[in-house]
Amino acid sequence: MNLTSRVIAVLTLVVLSLSVADVAYASTWTVALHTGSHGEAQSVALLPPSGVAAACTTPASNQQIAVTWGPVAHASEFDVLQSVNTGSYLSVATLTGTAWTTSTLSKGSYSYEVETEVGSTWTSAPSSPSTPAISVTNKVCG
């Protein structure tokens, strides 16, 4: 083979090698996936707030009780439930914060629970009740 033929042969081999490599490496395509190719996610556990506490505001003659509780991640709102004289707990307020104060209360024994709301459909179980119960007597709290 003369020089020209050798040059052609070498060039051919080089370009062919590049072409073969191109098959494996240089292209972009949409790759098929095996059926059921997916991933895993997880949702939060819905918990009521902890540390629910109730205390008379000052002055006691206001006949008001302040209720506080701890924050809950992702909570959109909290429901405050009130029990009077060990009766059933009924919702008395819905708010976004972690504290609430009653209006002027009448005579009785009061305790509170709080529920966590997340979104429009998730409501937690009630928290543990505030203890001890707060008494309002003779127009004075406590």
Next chain:
Amino acid sequence: MRWTPRKAADGGRRQRFGSWSTRAKIVSGIAGVVMVGTGAYAATNWVVGLSGGSASEAQSATIQNISIAAVAAPSATNLLYPGGNGDVVATITNPNSFPVTITAVNLPTNTTYASGYTTSALSTAQTGCSSTTSDVVWNYSTATSGSSHTLTTPLTVAANGTLTVTFTNDASMTSSAPLACANTFFSMPSLTGVTASGGAATATTSPATDAWTS
């Protein structure tokens, strides 16, 4: 092809290739190379359907489907809640003998819901939190199946290797998801495809973190 050298008019310093001129030889050689190269390139630019999960078999014997599987570890950092986003953890398996770099994912529709399970093993269904009720979808999915979403960072899976990756906040739960889906593990809806390229790239270290953000 056989050629016979013969002396030229310059006293034999040049040779001719039988009945073909040197120029013809070169042109034909280049043409042949171009044809081969074009064929090889054309063979690698294909779009594959996903029916049965084995569509690529008819396209090429050398490029195989990749797999993406749910995996429990590492656990997700960002968890789903109504109106919020959460992480998705997956393992990508590349059965090919060359690295594959994934640059985008193709998502099912935004009404294709994940299925809920009681544990990370995804073996026991969560009552009331099924693929018809969970309201958990891929984030940024649209009403059109197969929408493409570019990864923040390309992921390279080693030849015959696996890569575990956390897609940050790429699952989404609507604000009206049922309470039954609280404290639940989800098998995300199947992806419809990925956009990838084969290449001698450095494999991404596993476990990795990535995302699509639009």
